[in-house]
Amino acid sequence: MQIETVRQPIIILGMHRSGTTMVAELLDELGLFVGTTVQGDHEATYFLALNDKLLHRVNGAWDHPSPFLAFMRNAEAVEMTAKCLRAEILSSHIRHFMGLGTYLHFRSIEKFDRPWGWKDPRTVFTLPLWLKLFPQAKIVNILRNGVDVASSLQVREKKMLATRVAQFDRRFGRHSGKSKIDLAGYRGSARCLELAGGFSLWEEYVADAEKNLAGIPNPIFTLRYEDFLADPTKHLPTLAQFCNLQPTDAQIAKAIPAVDASRSNAWQKDEVLRDFWRGVQDNPWMIRYEYAGEGSGNFAPQRALV
Numbered sequence: 001m002q003i004e005t006v007r008q009p010i011i012i013l014g015m016h017r018s019g020t021t022m023v024a025e026l027l028d029e030l031g032l033f034v035g036t037t038v039q040g041d042h043e044a045t046y047f048l049a050l051n052d053k054l055l056h057r058v059n060g061a062w063d064h065p066s067p068f069l070a071f072m073r074n075a076e077a078v079e080m081t082a083k084c085l086r087a088e089i090l091s092s093h094i095r096h097f098m099g100l101g102t103y104l105h106f107r108s109i110e111k112f113d114r115p116w117g118w119k120d121p122r123t124v125f126t127l128p129l130w131l132k133l134f135p136q137a138k139i140v141n142i143l144r145n146g147v148d149v150a151s152s153l154q155v156r157e158k159k160m161l162a163t164r165v166a167q168f169d170r171r172f173g174r175h176s177g178k179s180k181i182d183l184a185g186y187r188g189s190a191r192c193l194e195l196a197g198g199f200s201l202w203e204e205y206v207a208d209a210e211k212n213l214a215g216i217p218n219p220i221f222t223l224r225y226e227d228f229l230a231d232p233t234k235h236l237p238t239l240a241q242f243c244n245l246q247p248t249d250a251q252i253a254k255a256i257p258a259v260d261a262s263r264s265n266a267w268q269k270d271e272v273l274r275d276f277w278r279g280v281q282d283n284p285w286m287i288r289y290e291y292a293g294e295g296s297g298n299f300a301p302q303r304a305l306v
Contacts, residue, residue, distance in 0.1 A: 001082060001083070001086060001132050001133065002132065002133055002134070002135050003086060003089060003090065003109070003110060003133045003134060004110055005109060005110050005111075005112070005134070006110070006111055006112060006113045007112065007113060007114070007115060007116060007244070008134050008135075008136040008137045008138065009116055009117040009118065009134050009137050009138075010027070010032060010115065010116070010117030010137070010138050010139075010140060010243045010244075011117055011118065011123055011127070011130065011134075011137050011138070011139050011140070012024055012027070012117060012118065012119035012120075012123075012140045012142070013119075013120070013121060013123040013124050013127065013139065013140070013141055013142070013209065014121060014124070014141055014142030014143065014144070014205075014209070015121055015124070015142075015143075015144065015149055015201075015202050015205040015206060015209075016062070016121045016149070016153065016205075017144070017148075017149045017152035017153055017156070018121070018142050018143065018144035018149055018225055019142050019144055019225035019228065019229075020119050020121060020142050021041045021042050021043075021119070022225075022258075022259065023119070023140065023142055023223075023228075023239070024042040024043075024119035025042050025258070026236060026239075026255050026258065026259075027239070027240070027243055027245070028042065029251070029254075029255050029258075030236075030240050030245050030247040030251055030252070030255060031114075031115060031240075031245045031246075031247060032115050032116065032117060032243055032245060033112075033114050033115065033116040033117075034116070034117060034118055034119060035047070035097050035118060036096075036097065036098060036099030036102070037096065037097075037099075042119055043118070043119055043120050044097055044118045044119070044120075045096070046093075046094070046096045046097035046118075047097065047118040047120055047123075048120050048122075050085070050088065051120050051122035051123060051126050052122070054068070054081065054085075054122075054126050054129065055067075055068055055122060055125070055126075057081070058070070058071040060125075062121070062122055062189075063189040063191050063192060063201055064191075065122075065124075065125045065204055065205075065208070066204070068125045068126070069125070069208065072125075072128060078128075078129065081129065082129050082132045082133070085129055085130075085133065086132075086133050089109060089133060090108065090109075090110075094108070094109050097109075097118075098112065115243055115244045115245055117137075117138075117243075121205065124205050124208055124209045124212070125208055125212075127139075127212045127213075128212055131216065131218070135218075136218065137218060138218060138219045138220075138221070138242065138243065138244075139213065139218055139219070139220045139221070140220075140221045140223070140239070140242070140243070141209060141213060141220060141221065141222045141223070142223055142224075142225060143206070143222065143223070143224045143225060143289055144224070144225035144226070145225075145226065145265065145267065145286075145289075145291045146199050146202040146203065146206070146280065146283070146285065146286060146291065147195075147199065147267040147273055147276055147277045147280065147291070148265065148266050148267050148273075149198060149199070149202045150192075150195045150196075150197075150198030150199040150201075150202060150276075151195065151198070151266065151267060151270070151273055152266075153189070153192040153198035153201070154192060154193060154194065154195055154198055156192075157188050157189055157192045157193045158193065160188050161186070161188060161193065164184075164186060164187065164188075167184075168184050171183045171184035172184040195273075195276050199276075199280060202285075203283070203285055206285050206289070207285070219242070221239060221242045223235065223239065224289065225264070226264045226265060228259070229259060229260070229261045229263065229264040230261065230264065232256050232259040233252075233256060236252055236255065236256065237252055240252070281293055
């Protein structure tokens with residue numbers, strides 16, 4: 001089942017709005033190939049589409065992952081999908097990730113000799129499938145306070161809703177063969193319009209990440225977003241080394257200014273978020289990752305290098 005490659009991938013995962021984009025951008029700048037076509041959030045469109053398809057095939061979505069958990073409990077269903085995924089990666093479609101010129105040179109991801117990987121929060125759930133293909137993959141796991149995650153999700157969804165509201169009259173009045181719902185109806189993650197909804201989704205992601213990372217022999221670099229922002233000069237070189245990159249001191253120094261330390265613990269600056277934190281600080285995952293009261297928690301990164 002596994003795909004024999006010159007280099008096994010670096011898989012960057014973590015909950016949405018947890019700093020995975022920042023990490024992927026920095027590693028890209030330091031030499032990690034993360035795809036020839038990436039979205040604004042630095043997700044390779046090729047692997048994003050595959051993860052979306054894996055979730056959609058079982059009636060799941062990025063903000064509704066529970067159906068995928070049921071799918072993973074059925075060995076026959078998993079085996080069928082893993083074989084299809086392997087065939088996809090070994091097909092010429094991988095050119096959409098590698099780029100046509102690179103694909104024509106190597107003809108397969110198997111022979112690609114640069115450090116490479118992808119970033120997609122959905123991989124939290126689909127990771128067991130990917131490890132069937134790339135059993136020696138290295139994992140970079142990013143953590144962030146669930147309150148800040150929920151807030152960031154809510155801000156994003158409210159902006160999207162405001163845009164749809166502003167466009168409603170024009171879209172609704174458009175003559176088209178499409179239904180009015182398709183043209184102008186609400187579209188987005190209603191769950192994440194509320195802090196509680198975004199926080200509960202964070203719980204699902206961190207719980208499944210912990211489950212899928214427990215017991216596997218793969219090298220894992222677990223990093224808290226807040227720790228990285230506090231001292232990127234310390235953490236970035238170590239992370240680069242873990243990813244088999246050899247950046248110069250000048251490259252590291254050039255990358256560091258892109259790190260925005262003001263984004264750390266944003267919840268502390270907002271009374272609504274402080275109230276929400278008070279209500280969830282005793283959550284087991286908040287305690288586990290030391291996001292509860294001062295001095296609480298027993299966070300112990302799994303085989304992390306920081």
